[in-house]
Amino acid sequence: DNKKTETEKKDTTDKDTKDKDKDKEVETKTPPVALIAKIYSNDEDDWLEIVNASGADFDLAAAGYRLEKAKAADDPTLIMRFGNDNDGVYPGGTIIKASSTYLVASDSAAPDIKAKADAIVTKSSFSWTEEGYTLYLGTASISTDDDPDIVDKVGYGNAQYFEGSG
Secondary structure: OOOOOHHHHHHHHHHHHHHHHHHHHHHHHOOOOOEEEEEEOOOOOOEEEEEEOOOOOEEOOOOOOEEEEEOOOOOOEEEEEOOOOOOEEOOOOOEEOOOEEEEEEEOOOOHHHHHHOOEEEOOOOOOOOOOOOEEEEEOOOOOOOOOOOEEEEEEOOOOOOOOOOO
């Protein structure tokens, strides 16, 4: 007889649902990739652009993205955890659109720059007016220059840590 009991049907349905939920969980644990596209500083109007080169929108906060910087130390300083109200305000939200940029500006930036910003950093650590910083974009706290949580990094001036041969 090919008839399943109600209990057998429920067990099969529950298993299918769990398998689908498990697949979704795996998909959300793999963060989408954003990259640092531009950095700018002139003593007050510090800002940077992050680019989403993928074909899908994603939420920087939900993916755990953060910005950090280091001058000579191996333990970078926190600049911003996207979505964290202690680190900034998010007039443009925390979603970066597919194939688009996301502007992050300093709280001390000129009003016209802040008006365009998706995120405004309120921490004083969002400044790189001196030579030799490395900016990190990561998905968790960064402890060393080879930390696996680093998604992208940009060094300039006499930076101790950078990618490529410059």
